[in-house]
Amino acid sequence: MSIENGTPLALLSPKQVREQIRSGQWKANTSGVASGYVQGNIVILPKAWADDFLKFCQMNPKACPIVGMSDEPGDFLLPSVGDDVDIRTDVPSYKVFHDGVFVEEVHDITSIWQDDLVTFVLGCSFSFEEPLIADGLEVRNITEGVNVPMYRTNIACRSAGPFSGTTVVSMRPMVPKDAIRAIQICTRFPSVHGAPLHFGDPAAIGVHDIAAPDFGDAVTIKEGEVPVFWACGVTPQVALEQAKPPFCITHSPGCMLVTDMRNSQLAIL
Amino acid sequence: MSIENGTPLALLSPKQVREQIRSGQWKANTSGVASGYVQGNIVILPKAWADDFLKFCQMNPKACPIVGMSDEPGDFLLPSVGDDVDIRTDVPSYKVFHDGVFVEEVHDITSIWQDDLVTFVLGCSFSFEEPLIADGLEVRNITEGVNVPMYRTNIACRSAGPFSGTTVVSMRPMVPKDAIRAIQICTRFPSVHGAPLHFGDPAAIGVHDIAAPDFGDAVTIKEGEVPVFWACGVTPQVALEQAKPPFCITHSPGCMLVTDMRNSQLAIL
Structure with missing residues (x-):
């Protein structure tokens, strides 16, 4: 621009x-x-x-x-x-x-x-990454200048007519202390995905290779960090495809x- | 009584x-x-x-x-x-x-x-366990009828005069989804320890044997659960002892x- x-x-x-x-x-x-x-x-x-x-x-x-x-x-x-x-x-x-x-x-x-x-x-x-950064938290995809990593999960959406599917999540790695703060901040923004859906073990939500996102780019997960997963706006696009x-x-x-x-x-x- | x-x-x-x-x-x-x-x-x-x-x-x-x-x-x-x-x-x-x-x-x-x-x-x-249970979350120490497990950590307190020490934490195991909800609920109660300090890897806060609490009783941690740690009111007692x-x-x-x-x-x- x-x-x-x-x-x-x-x-x-x-x-x-x-x-x-x-x-x-x-x-x-x-x-x-x-x-x-x-x-x-x-x-x-x-x-x-x-x-x-x-x-x-x-x-x-x-x-x-x-x-x-x-x-x-x-x-x-x-x-x-x-x-x-x-x-x-x-x-x-x-x-x-x-x-x-x-x-x-x-x-x-x-x-x-x-x-x-x-x-x-x-x-x-974008709407919740801004207050996270304003609070001093690191958003890894922004630090690394890439698109956020996104994954298909086994978390079923509720169906409506022809629309159905599973939830796509975005992932940002954080140390637990920062993840707790991110949960607090994102709770204030229910209309932009709100609090995360999951943190920690990717397999628990059907994500089998954290290094190979289904959409977007992989980011570094450092020692001591856990992946934190938010519901993602790609979910409706997958429902549309289906x-x-x-x-x-x-x-x-x-x-x-x-x-x-x-x-x-x-x-x- | x-x-x-x-x-x-x-x-x-x-x-x-x-x-x-x-x-x-x-x-x-x-x-x-x-x-x-x-x-x-x-x-x-x-x-x-x-x-x-x-x-x-x-x-x-x-x-x-x-x-x-x-x-x-x-x-x-x-x-x-x-x-x-x-x-x-x-x-x-x-x-x-x-x-x-x-x-x-x-x-x-x-x-x-x-x-x-x-x-x-x-x-x-006790004050935050009540709203957790009211929200449908399981508080393991209550389910198992024991005192909550508590651990000494390496998280330093800020000193004041003769009072110093490290933070003691209480631990309640939860699946990540419930831990996220517990963080939201406890955030509403800053005067009864508020949101957790940490979740996941005990060693990250200096807890080396989760099965052997320093105070209280051990509780079961089930498959898929992570330990969630709250600042604990035993902290001032430890500072008093010192x-x-x-x-x-x-x-x-x-x-x-x-x-x-x-x-x-x-x-x-």
Whole structure:
């Protein structure tokens, strides 16, 4: 992302970020931009599938926390999450699926927009990593400059219509003392995955090779650290792959919608 | 404790419990009596030592959480913790120390009371075990009907005058999912040890044989469980042993002061 008038990326306003994305100047991931503001995972589905997907999210709130959605099918403006948000143009990169199969990656979905599409904005771990770091905790994937490691587990989601599957988790290694503090901090943010689901033995949740994540990148686990596992926003994407709706659009990994909501507004305390 | 008019022990009021103790009818431990009410560890010291002990508690609040103390030296009534509390008679069993050496166990300290004595009431794990159980978590020492296992650690206390030492911890084994929930629940109770200090590898905090606690009884650790460690109210007793004040009185283990404060009133949320 270009630095506007010398403003560091973290200090750009969400509106400035979206303007650069909309104009085609920024097509990459949004990690670290508009510090303090909520970034969202995006799922766009036809109305005929959206009701069951909404139910799936409501039944699996730790993995699929809804922080916003379109008021009516076909609405491409999302005033509830940001002043001028146009979901057709304001995400840096989109993935398009037909019948559950990935078809193409695009930077604008105006030409393929349909009047029956419903948009879901789901909470993302960027929102809880920020208060962890502000508290002095190390977030290893950020220190090592890689994507967080994510794993398929044996923790079943509750099913809703065609949507089912198992929970995907993200992992951050910490010494136990820091893990306890992270549990306290994340408890304040139930709408961005909340407290971890598990720590310690990966096999207990069906993760058999911690060095080989199913998504993202492996990170170093140091002596004395335990892996700490959070429910992850990739869970709904896996459920979508299995449900195979005829048409579906998501954001590309890491290329999020930057909203006008502040992370602190998601805290319950 | 005798059952008054058929009332189960848990349903006795704190005042009823104290009356039975004061009259000499009850001289044993207070586990499970007057459910819902705060029970306190007791430390009684001469004024000349009390100021430093107070400072030690303030500097080590997780291990030594003060929930009440006498208004003035020599006061044996403690109206701030209970309507009619007389600390000379209302604890079932006391331990008396001279120069840090245990001298005798007594059930009434009226005859040895001094005008310069200051009483401290410290929070106790009974207060957080109750909400853990109410939430459906298993507390192993209660299930197995034994005293909680306690261990000396290498976690240094901050020193104050003659008082110093390392932290003593209590341990309750849990599966990680339950440990995460216990961390959330105990976080609400900072004045009764709060969130755990550590979980997992005992050696990381200097505990070398989990099967051989330094105080209390060993409990079963099942497959898939990790030991979870809380700061423990035995910490100030160890500091007292090392400081060797000329005169000191504590409660006997498990034989607590039953106060009129409710456990729920200690919750910060």
